Amino acid sequence: MVMESNEIKNLIGKPKIIDIPTKELFDILSTKVLFEARWGFSKGNLSDEEYKSIIENKAKPALEMLKKQEETSPVIEFKAVYCFFACKSEGNKITVLDSNNKEIVFDFPRQEQPPNLCITDYVDNENSIIPFFAVTLGSKIIEAEKRLFEENSYYNYHLLHGLGAEMADCGAQCTHKIIRDEYFHIFPDKEKTKGCRYSFGYPSCPELADQRKLFELLNPSKIGLTLTASYQMVPELSVSGFILFNKKARYFVP
Numbered sequence: 001m002v003m004e005s006n007e008i009k010n011l012i013g014k015p016k017i018i019d020i021p022t023k024e025l026f027d028i029l030s031t032k033v034l035f036e037a038r039w040g041f042s043k044g045n046l047s048d049e050e051y052k053s054i055i056e057n058k059a060k061p062a063l064e065m066l067k068k069q070e071e072t073s074p075v076i077e078f079k080a081v082y083c084f085f086a087c088k089s090e091g092n093k094i095t096v097l098d099s100n101n102k103e104i105v106f107d108f109p110r111q112e113q114p115p116n117l118c119i120t121d122y123v124d125n126e127n128s129i130i131p132f133f134a135v136t137l138g139s140k141i142i143e144a145e146k147r148l149f150e151e152n153s154y155y156n157y158h159l160l161h162g163l164g165a166e167m168a169d170c171g172a173q174c175t176h177k178i179i180r181d182e183y184f185h186i187f188p189d190k191e192k193t194k195g196c197r198y199s200f201g202y203p204s205c206p207e208l209a210d211q212r213k214l215f216e217l218l219n220p221s222k223i224g225l226t227l228t229a230s231y232q233m234v235p236e237l238s239v240s241g242f243i244l245f246n247k248k249a250r251y252f253v254p
Contacts, residue, residue, distance in 0.1 A: 077138030
């Protein structure tokens, strides 16, 4: 399944837990995505001047308020766990070896129409390893949201929840970069690529029940994550998935 070098042996099957300071998450935060997609400050039929006024007088002050609150009474407790595993692909399936050399099989859909894509197409069976990850903002921010909602402070609840959703994605981005740097340190001769990050429940890998297999591989309880009977992560503001470092990898709809 994978090249038997000491460096790789020391890498695969050994989960790593990391903390990323909240400031680093704020540094890569996309205000455009936050303001428009998360908070709903979209331009719509507004003139440029009207939209600029909303951003300057509502959106930006709201973000600064939340940043100051986070400095004085922090509610974000970011943690992540990730691990590389040996794997191989065959047909529409990727077989992953867990830390005890047990095979865990993921079965992915293939497009019925050309170009008939499937995630397995992006797995190089020579020296192949696959990183899985899970990140969470922790439970304090969920508790803060709940308090705001119970106090009928719906606008502030909306702001905090939107920020949390975007910060969770920022955490996934930071973790992705850490994994990428480690991967290309082990495989310096492979063609460099950012890599494509996939999460279960989305079109390319729609089987949300596969979260159970991811939890079996990573044991994210180490960072406070659990899984409901319907395969939803708790705390809610969390992201999980896997990364494929193949220049051709892309998102697609089966």
